[in-house]
Structure formats: structure tokens, C-alpha cells
Amino acid sequence: MTKNKENHFDLVYQVVRLIPEGKVTSYGAIANYLGLKSGARMVGYAMNASHTQEDIPAHRVVNRNGVLTGKHHFSHPEEMQKKLEAEGVKVEGDQIQNFQAHFWDPNSLEL
DNA sequence: GCAGTGACGTCTT
DNA sequence: GAAGACGCCACTG
Numbered sequence: 001m002t003k004n005k006e007n008h009f010d011l012v013y014q015v016v017r018l019i020p021e022g023k024v025t026s027y028g029a030i031a032n033y034l035g036l037k038s039g040a041r042m043v044g045y046a047m048n049a050s051h052t053q054e055d056i057p058a059h060r061v062v063n064r065n066g067v068l069t070g071k072h073h074f075s076h077p078e079e080m081q082k083k084l085e086a087e088g089v090k091v092e093g094d095q096i097q098n099f100q101a102h103f104w105d106p107n108s109l110e111l
Numbered sequence: 112g113c114a115g116t117g118a119c120g121t122c123t124t
Numbered sequence: 125g126a127a128g129a130c131g132c133c134a135c136t137g
Contacts, residue, residue: 027120039132041134070118
């Protein structure tokens with residue numbers, strides 16, 4: 001039990017949880033912040049486990065293209081886009097408009 | 112224990 | 125400039 005493999009997962013949850021409303025981030029940014037090189041997949045995998053957490057705004061986490069790649073993993077995919085738009089994020093189809101403007105980098109917290 | 116897959120990203124052709 | 129392939133680590137079958 002002292003292992004706590006969820007440690008990495010928890011770190012991802014913490015960062016995602018820190019995402020301000022109306023902002024979005026990418027898997028690579030989180031991975032980079034956690035020091036996970038090319039760990040984007042690991043971040044994505046952690047997000048998949050985020051379903052065990054309720055305070056994880058996974059809808060604010062998108063891929064590098066600003067595309068809601070994981071919307072399909074939501075109970076209601078349209079909710080993801082809906083929530084993003086409700087927070088001021090324009091989403092067309094499955095892609096965020098003006099993505100870089102809504103892009104939020106976890107590194108900006110300590111920098 | 113091995114092989115396949117995955118909510119991605121970067122490199123190479 | 126675009127498309128394809130590879131790499132990373134973890135989980136499931």
C-alpha cells in the first residue's frame with residue numbers, strides 16, 4: 001500500500017482541478033508540468049481514470065490541436081462542448097475556436 | 112508472461 | 125506543407 005501508484009494520477013487530477021474556468025489545457029502541457037516527457041498518453045490515461053474523481057473538469061483538457069478528443073468518454077459527449085461554451089469557450093464541432101486564447105499553462109502558476 | 116491498446120506528441124519521409 | 129510511423133508508460137485480455 002505504500003506504493004500508491006495513483007500518485008501520478010493524482011498529480012494530473014490536481015493540475016486539471018486547478019484549471020480556471022473558461023480555460024483549457026493540453027495533455028502535453030500537464031505532462032510537461034509533471035515532468036512526464038512524452039507522457040501525454042499517461043496523462044490521457046489518467047484522465048480516463050478521472051471518472052473515479054468527480055472534481056475533475058476533464059472537459060477542460062483537450063489535445064494539442066484543441067480538439068475534444070476525449071469527449072466520447074463522457075457520459076454525455078455533448079456535455080463537454082456545452083460546458084466549455086458555458087464557460088466562455090467557443091467550440092465548433094469538436095474543436096475549440098481561438099484555442100490558444102483559452103489555453104492555460106500550469107507552468108504559468110510557478111513561473 | 113506476452114501482446115494489444117490507448118482522452119498524445121514529436122520526428123521523419 | 126501534409127501524412128505516416130514511432131515512442132513513451134500503464135492497464136487489460
